[in-house]
Amino acid sequence: MRKPRLMAPGPAPVPEDVMLEMAKPVIHSRDPRTKEGIKKAVQGLQEILKTSNDVAILAATGTGAMEAAALHAVPPGKKALVLNAGWFGLRWAKICQAHGIDFETIDFEWGQPVDPNRVAEALKGRTDIAVVMGTLSETSTGTGHPIEAIGKVVAETDALFAVDGISGVGAMECHVDAWKIDFLCVGSQKALMLPPGLAFVSVSPKAWAVIDSFEPKAFYFGLKAAKKKLADWDTPYTPAHTLIFGLNKSLDMIRAEGIENVWARHKAMSDACQAGVKALGLELFSARPAEGLTAFVVPDGLKDSDIRKKLDERFGITVVGGQDKLKGKIVRIGHMGYNDEVDVVGALAALEMVLAQLGHDFEPGAGVSAAQRALIGQGSPVGAA
Amino acid sequence: MRKPRLMAPGPAPVPEDVMLEMAKPVIHSRDPRTKEGIKKAVQGLQEILKTSNDVAILAATGTGAMEAAALHAVPPGKKALVLNAGWFGLRWAKICQAHGIDFETIDFEWGQPVDPNRVAEALKGRTDIAVVMGTLSETSTGTGHPIEAIGKVVAETDALFAVDGISGVGAMECHVDAWKIDFLCVGSQKALMLPPGLAFVSVSPKAWAVIDSFEPKAFYFGLKAAKKKLADWDTPYTPAHTLIFGLNKSLDMIRAEGIENVWARHKAMSDACQAGVKALGLELFSARPAEGLTAFVVPDGLKDSDIRKKLDERFGITVVGGQDKLKGKIVRIGHMGYNDEVDVVGALAALEMVLAQLGHDFEPGAGVSAAQRALIGQGSPVGAA
Numbered sequence: 001m002r003k004p005r006l007m008a009p010g011p012a013p014v015p016e017d018v019m020l021e022m023a024k025p026v027i028h029s030r031d032p033r034t035k036e037g038i039k040k041a042v043q044g045l046q047e048i049l050k051t052s053n054d055v056a057i058l059a060a061t062g063t064g065a066m067e068a069a070a071l072h073a074v075p076p077g078k079k080a081l082v083l084n085a086g087w088f089g090l091r092w093a094k095i096c097q098a099h100g101i102d103f104e105t106i107d108f109e110w111g112q113p114v115d116p117n118r119v120a121e122a123l124k125g126r127t128d129i130a131v132v133m134g135t136l137s138e139t140s141t142g143t144g145h146p147i148e149a150i151g152k153v154v155a156e157t158d159a160l161f162a163v164d165g166i167s168g169v170g171a172m173e174c175h176v177d178a179w180k181i182d183f184l185c186v187g188s189q190k191a192l193m194l195p196p197g198l199a200f201v202s203v204s205p206k207a208w209a210v211i212d213s214f215e216p217k218a219f220y221f222g223l224k225a226a227k228k229k230l231a232d233w234d235t236p237y238t239p240a241h242t243l244i245f246g247l248n249k250s251l252d253m254i255r256a257e258g259i260e261n262v263w264a265r266h267k268a269m270s271d272a273c274q275a276g277v278k279a280l281g282l283e284l285f286s287a288r289p290a291e292g293l294t295a296f297v298v299p300d301g302l303k304d305s306d307i308r309k310k311l312d313e314r315f316g317i318t319v320v321g322g323q324d325k326l327k328g329k330i331v332r333i334g335h336m337g338y339n340d341e342v343d344v345v346g347a348l349a350a351l352e353m354v355l356a357q358l359g360h361d362f363e364p365g366a367g368v369s370a371a372q373r374a375l376i377g378q379g380s381p382v383g384a385a
Numbered sequence: 386m387r388k389p390r391l392m393a394p395g396p397a398p399v400p401e402d403v404m405l406e407m408a409k410p411v412i413h414s415r416d417p418r419t420k421e422g423i424k425k426a427v428q429g430l431q432e433i434l435k436t437s438n439d440v441a442i443l444a445a446t447g448t449g450a451m452e453a454a455a456l457h458a459v460p461p462g463k464k465a466l467v468l469n470a471g472w473f474g475l476r477w478a479k480i481c482q483a484h485g486i487d488f489e490t491i492d493f494e495w496g497q498p499v500d501p502n503r504v505a506e507a508l509k510g511r512t513d514i515a516v517v518m519g520t521l522s523e524t525s526t527g528t529g530h531p532i533e534a535i536g537k538v539v540a541e542t543d544a545l546f547a548v549d550g551i552s553g554v555g556a557m558e559c560h561v562d563a564w565k566i567d568f569l570c571v572g573s574q575k576a577l578m579l580p581p582g583l584a585f586v587s588v589s590p591k592a593w594a595v596i597d598s599f600e601p602k603a604f605y606f607g608l609k610a611a612k613k614k615l616a617d618w619d620t621p622y623t624p625a626h627t628l629i630f631g632l633n634k635s636l637d638m639i640r641a642e643g644i645e646n647v648w649a650r651h652k653a654m655s656d657a658c659q660a661g662v663k664a665l666g667l668e669l670f671s672a673r674p675a676e677g678l679t680a681f682v683v684p685d686g687l688k689d690s691d692i693r694k695k696l697d698e699r700f701g702i703t704v705v706g707g708q709d710k711l712k713g714k715i716v717r718i719g720h721m722g723y724n725d726e727v728d729v730v731g732a733l734a735a736l737e738m739v740l741a742q743l744g745h746d747f748e749p750g751a752g753v754s755a756a757q758r759a760l761i762g763q764g765s766p767v768g769a770a
Contacts, residue, residue, distance in 0.1 A: 008413050011623070019408040025389050026399045026580055028703045059446045059582055060605065061623040067605045098604035189623060195411055197444055197582040197625035219483035220445065220452045221605075238396070238446040238574060240582035318413045 005317045007347050009139045009293035009334035010167050010190040015253065018193060022246040034241050035233040041244050044251035048259045049184060051176035051202050056226035058199040059240040062166035062187025065199035068221035069162045069183035070095045075214040078130035079103055081122060083114045087140035087323045088164055092133035111141045113288040116149040123157050131160040136168030140323045142295030142332055143286040144172055148179045155180035160207050166190060171266040171292030171336040182207040188243060191292055191336040193250040198243045266291040269335040269344045272371035276348040279370035280355060280362045285330045292336035297329065302358055304331050310357065315350040345371050390702045392732050394524045394678035394719035395552050395575040400638065403578060407631040419626050420618040426629050429636035433644045434569060436561035436587050441611035443584040444625040447551035447572025450584035453606035454547045454568035455480045460599040463515035464488055466507060468499045472525035472708045473549055477518035495711065496526045498673040501534040508542050516545040521553030525708045527680030527717055528671040529557055533564045540565035545592050551575060556651040556677030556721040567592040573628060576677055576721040578635040583628045651676040654720040654729045657756035661733040664755035665740060665747045670715045677721035682714065687743055689716050695742065700735040730756050
């Protein structure tokens with residue numbers, strides 16, 4: 001028997017109920033039930049994103065939402081300021097470059113969080129920066145960036161704040177309105193517990209004022225058209241409505257748990273995974289770990305591909321390696337969405353067995369028990385019981 | 386009991402086996418099985434599209450594939466020539482306009498096919514036209530355009546030929562290579578028997594030569610990146626892989642039937658539906674009906690909304706009305722993908738009952754029997770038996 005356990009930082013596992021919801025007979029995309037579904041999805045997203053901003057639903061993956069934000073955030077003659085601290089921070093720059101949008105970057109070491117003071121310095125006296133582009137959870141390094149603090153800095157200027165929340169939303173606290181996020185970009189296949197194929201972007205009134213001041217070069221990702229159609233709970237082009245119905249099922253589950261409890265569960269999983277990994281003598285890669293994944297440095301003498309392969313072959317566990325310049329250097333364990341504390345403990349137990357086989361030196365059981373202690377000791381769902 | 390019967394020109398019904406394939410546990414998007422799935426999907430699409438061209442798979446709906454083609458087809462200083470004979474022909478123009486791509490249109494009356502001679506005239510002596518943009522099946526009017534003949538005209542020039550095949554592919558004969566189609570844009574939710582969320586675009590060597598001659602302003606829909614990743618059966622960004630696995634299931638079904646037989650089935654359904662509708666004293670809207678849908682003119686004294694509402698409420702049948710300037714003027718019956726001859730006869734029977742209730746004057750049974758005669762009399766699968 002091979003029981004699959006998807007513990008990657010996205011795509012993440014999808015609950016059976018959500019899969020079966022999407023397996024129902026397809027209805028028409030302009031059926032009143034589709035409009036009801038879009039309405040429920042938008043309102044559910046507003047609830048968990050803590051926002052009263054418009055939320056556009058796109059038939060795309062998260063990168064499409066980032067492209068939508070980029071195309072609408074920079075009027076002619078203005079620039080974007082990209083906070084580059086990893087592969088996905090860099091994606092903002094690549095999107096700008098491809099579309100001929102002028103930009104500059106502030107570069108941070110991969111694994112380090114963005115320093116809000118450097119953002120403040122960079123914005124000082126600048127009137128040409130139309131938008132600051134950041135990342136809630138940098139999936140490539142497993143780093144959570146201080147979006148609340150950066151939002152405060154950006155909000156004091158005329159610049160907009162666009163945030164890639166793709167692997168962050170649902171796994172990490174995020175308050176769009178309170179944190180002054182003008183564009184929040186979200187993908188379906190992470191902590192929202194859906195397959196890939198839907199993307200969302202929330203748009204603040206401050207952002208709309210900019211968007212309405214020029215003619216953004218966008219059609220498929222056109223937000224003006226999306227807003228117009230949203231008034232009637234519709235989309236400009238064919239919606240990926242089976243995924244939207246699945247989303248409503250997963251939003252029901254999130255609502256039943258309570259988004260604050262969902263965040264607490266991810267915090268508990270993150271703390272437990274960090275504690276477990278450290279107890280095995282492994283080094284965390286990130287100085288400020290994100291809560292949907294844990295990245296550890298591959299110890300000397302071991303190969304990340306061996307660790308991943310054995311986890312997969314023997315235990316059906318999918319974790320991932322590093323991207324770009326981190327290839328071969330780190331292993332990333334995802335614990336987001338439809339994963340719970342027992343999944344994390346199980347993954348650590350499997351990791352211990354694999355590391356023992358590969359000759360890594362550590363005290364057997366140390367990772368598991370450190371994770372358990374973390375789960376019992378703190379205000380996690382387990383500790384609270 | 387309400388048995389749903391989706392007879393719209395897309396989204397079209399999805400076979401149960403395809404839905405259940407997509408309800409399987411989600412695997413990682415970079416898993417070797419995902420690559421296998423992408424490889425199988427690309428090769429299957431090449432087979433049914435009759436092409437050896439590259440086929441990019443996008444996480445988007447069909448309009449995204451059109452945008453991808455438009456962004457790559459027109460180098461700076463060149464123009465697009467849009468063949469505008471309906472709402473979706475017009476979409477090419479709107480995409481160009483939104484992206485600042487220079488274009489002109491040749492306008493045809495809605496419901497009339499594009500005249501290849503007018504395309505030839507328009508291209509005569511022109512070196513500034515980089516691409517001609519046409520439509521295989523104009524969903525808004527139910528018209529099939531003579532793509533083979535237009536392709537012949539365009540192929541004699543340096544211009545590329547981009548075709549929206551969204552509601553046509555799978556329902557109508559289409560030979561990408563033989564018909565000299567440089568970009569064929571396809572959506573998943575029509576005759577390919579999938580939910581919305583995947584789009585495909587085939588790219589010819591003639592098109593690649595143009596694409597490689599400039600820097601297209603595209604990122605999410607970037608075809609150069611897609612080609613690079615396709616070499617390793619991968620995608621530049623997260624693929625909508627559950628849909629790709631579903632696609633492989635539907636391609637298996639199409640392959641088992643044989644694409645030529647699939648086209649013949651659609652031709653038979655189209656002929657039967659046309660015969661049935663005419664026998665009820667209704668006028669066909671299109672002068673050259675497409676094979677995936679039949680559009681008829683709403684007779685004087687009746688309202689399209691009454692016809693649609695009664696079909697839906699009493700028989701669970703979803704058909705659609707007209708779009709834009711055809712709103713209220715036509716009714717469109719879809720018969721594509723997972724629909725067969727009995728579905729068409731059933732829809733006509735239901736239409737008869739609804740029209741009788743609404744006071745339309747016709748001989749009861751005339752539509753059904755005309756459809757049956759069409760199915761028996763010609764080389765359709767029924768006639769052949």
